[in-house]
Amino acid sequence: TALLNLLINDENKCRIAEAGVVEPLIHILKAENSEGKENSTATLFSLLVMEAYKNKIGRSDAIRPLVELLGDAATALFNISIFHENKAHIIQAGAVKFHVELMMDPEAGMIDKAVC
Numbered sequence: 001t002a003l004l005n006l007l008i009n010d011e012n013k014c015r016i017a018e019a020g021v022v023e024p025l026i027h028i029l030k031a032e033n034s035e036g037k038e039n040s041t042a043t044l045f046s047l048l049v050m051e052a053y054k055n056k057i058g059r060s061d062a063i064r065p066l067v068e069l070l071g072d073a074a075t076a077l078f079n080i081s082i083f084h085e086n087k088a089h090i091i092q093a094g095a096v097k098f099h100v101e102l103m104m105d106p107e108a109g110m111i112d113k114a115v116c
Contacts, residue, residue, distance in 0.1 A: 007046040017047050029065035
């Protein structure tokens with residue numbers, strides 16, 4: 001969380017990225033700690049504002065654990081949607097648009113979960 005707070009300042013983004021933070025963040029993404037995964041994902045998101053890091057992070061090992069998180073989230077939403085009253089909340093939160101986008105991207109490997 002401390003690192004994420006430092007990234008609020010744009011001047012810090014380059015310094016933190018150049019310090020080699022990407023690999024440790026990916027390591028945390030692969031760990032079991034869900035809070036660590038959440039913070040690592042948010043930190044990577046913040047770094048992805050910089051064009052140079054879109055390619056670097058995209059070439060790294062970050063994609064698979066991010067897709068796994070996405071899969072976990074899709075599964076959770078599916079399980080939540082089984083309770084009828086939750087369906088409206090899920091739709092209001094924008095899940096339909098997001099699921100349609102997932103169905104249109106076979107490379108994401110999430111078509112089955114998005115359709116469910």
